[in-house]
Amino acid sequence: MxxxxxxxxxxxxxxxxxxxxxxxxxxxxxxxxxxxxxxxxxxxxxxxxxxxxxxxxxxxxxxxxxxxxxxxxxxxxxxxxxxxxxxxxxxxxxxxxxxxxxxxxxxxxxxxxxxxxxxxxxxxxxxxxxxxAPAEKLAAGPFELDRGKFDIRMDGSKLDLTAMEFKLLAMLMENHGRTLGRDRLMRDVWGYRSMVDSRTVDTHMRRLRAKLGKRAACLETVRGEGYRFRAGEEH
Incomplete structure (x- = not known):
């Protein structure tokens, strides 16, 4: 013991x-x-x-x-x-x-x-x-994410993401279909009292969308509210 x-x-x-x-x-x-x-x-x-x-x-x-x-x-x-x-x-x-x-x-x-x-x-x-204590593995639509292995795959192919892009996508996938405000993302992705503003969130979202290519539409902007992950048949 x-x-x-x-x-x-x-x-x-x-x-x-x-x-x-x-x-x-x-x-x-x-x-x-x-x-x-x-x-x-x-x-x-x-x-x-x-x-x-x-x-x-x-x-x-x-x-x-x-x-x-x-x-x-x-x-x-x-x-x-x-x-x-x-x-x-x-x-x-x-x-x-x-x-x-x-x-x-x-x-x-x-x-x-x-x-x-x-x-x-x-x-x-x-x-x-x-x-x-988030789930180690997440799956939604064409995406499969493994936190333990720091691995994210889209349509079976590995995505090359930075640490913050990985955390951001994991947070959005974990809240599939729910709109997350910039303040929530800054708190839960960037951390306790981190020195970032909403422009940093927007910049990371643009970079993340660029890396998702044809699947970028899975990351939706909800005007005046924040961002939402949706990976339904329409995407």
Whole structure:
């Protein structure tokens, strides 16, 4: 029977600045989490593949392998593709935040940050991860989606989607026939307090439709309300 300690969520902290990493770990330990640390991108990616964490805290500027590349590799590796990622960066520009979120990061913090705020965001992401527990596999019309394998097929052929496009299509498929507003999509796809606006949603929808080609009509725009997935015979 596993001990109480073994049942606590495990968090992987990938941060090259020793002082920052120690501060993060100190507060997460106080909050009751188990921790694993890495000081560069390559060792962080190896640690995640060796022992799948419940959440990853990932610095953007890392030696050996940049944080964006680590995030991209995590989201492309099925066993860890669904693990929430919080990105840390010293850059405050909106385009940097959006770029990280588009790679599949679930939240974003700019240095310097409050350790208490980080702990609260960790708690929120882990609660959301457990509460949502979405179906691993979805099928609707010509589409078959497997979250565990990070795989989406249309008419039997694999689609090459980014992490955010995959999450967006999965969310729409899961709510087949229901209209989802931009606010709902920003909250559930881009994550807790993410720094995106409705234009980001619209841009991703345009890119997603372009990749669906002849099946693009399955993604309907409901004027003044949002978007809806329908994969009936008419599509």
């Amino acid at each position: 596993p001990s109480t300690q073994d049942s606590k969520p495990r968090i992987l902290v990938v941060e090259d600045e020793t002082d920052v990493r120690n501060l993060i770990c100190l507060h997460l330990k106080k909050a009751g989490y188990r921790l694993r640390e890495a000081s560069d991108g390559l060792s962080g990616l190896a640690a995640a593949k060796e022992e799948v964490p419940d959440l990853v805290i990932l610095d953007l500027m890392l030696p050996e392998m940049r944080g964006e590349d680590v995030c991209r590799a995590l989201k492309a590796h099925p066993p860890v593709a669904a693990v929430p990622v919080i990105m840390l960066t010293a850059k405050a520009r909106e385009e940097e935040r959006v770029a990280g979120l588009e790679l599949g990061a679930d939240d974003y913090l700019t240095k310097p940050f409050s350790p208490r705020e980080l702990v609260l965001r960790v708690q929120a992401l882990l609660r959301r991860s457990v509460a949502s």
